[in-house]
Amino acid sequence: MKGYTGSLNPAITAQIDGHSGATLAGSIYAVAESDQMAAARHLAKERLWIHADVIVDDLTHRGVDLSLVRTLKDRRLGPLDVHLIAEELDGTLDEVCAAKVDRVTFPFESCADPAAVAEQIHRSGAEAWLAVAPQTSLTAVQHVLEAVDGVLVMLIKPGSSDTADPALLARVEQLAPVLPAGVDGGVDQTNLAACLRAGARYVVSGRALFSTTAPAVLPSEGV
Template sequence: MFKISPSILACDFANLEAEVSAMQRAGVEMVHVDVMDGHFVPNISIGLPVVASLRKKTALPLDVHLMISDPLTYAPQFCDMGADIVTFHVESESDPQAVIDAIRAKGKKCGMTIKPRTPAEALFPYLSQLDMVLVMTVEPGFGGQKFMADMCPKIEAVRRECGRLGVPMDIEVDGGIDERTVPAVVRAGANVFVAGSALFGKPDYAAAVAGLRAAAEGAL
């Protein structure tokens, strides 16, 4: 099943509730929340208070992507604020197993992600404990970057290993995803699509979501 997760990094933050409500009416499956600390990536975005506020205003699952150096400290706090799935980077300074355990202890879903320069194999020891893998198709930190098509073999490698292990897995992609690029990631094995500028800011959100979904379905 395909899932669309609009990235609020591209929305109008002065009207966050209205933006997310409009996306919910457009039929998206979740909301992607990018958390950046200015250290792990060279940008600062939002934190715990925004997630807590957003939790009160939408029934959509909150897909929180931690681009931070210390997810072990903060992942449980984001769970407490209302995140439904917390995804952290294998390249962070925290012990990956400890972070997985901390998220699971909160009763939330757990995801793990890799930067473009990190091999897919870095995820393999943890796949049986994850609900989702996120393959970055741009360098994390800023929106509006060009899609990196050479990340598709990583998606294929993760999907192949999950099949070998018999592990059901959502594979999410984030970076430059739009109607033009989504067919390639679908064919590689992805089924969850983070999209920012391809959705937010469009004159008709329902049409934008439908167009992205149609492009994904057409790739099968």
């Protein structure tokens, strides 16, 4: 991870500004741990969402610490979306709900009863969004859609640094008429326009958003 430079990629922010109804979130997991607070402050100042990946029981990837999540909420920085990435939610969900964040995004693959998880999140006062990994079909999650406020389509395996799979944008197109759909994973200035055309209303970007060396988008690539 590179040090936080204090800037956001204008090739990304300009596309979002030019697309009515789309919301941008910055994934603070993409910057060094020592810079995550500064990045969150910047996002809040720009009135963008703060997306915090809380990764549980993964020795390879260190996510955003729950203590920072609590600090962000105490300092009223937000809106704040906590994305749980875990094999099992266990007590971590209880801790996140206790923090009273604005949105909790949870993985379909990690819970036996997603509707019950969504209900617990709603009781805490937060929105409940369902994250769907690339290997999970939309058919498998159909029975949960009525219980959640939105679906986050993962374009890469959660926690990885793979290249976004454009074929997965078909899921956004399917979901968009039903409820809000978002995208996460490898979103940058080269594929953002396609995400927006597919109907994404919530866009999570990390490394590309916080990069100041990313190339500008050509006019023909705009939305």
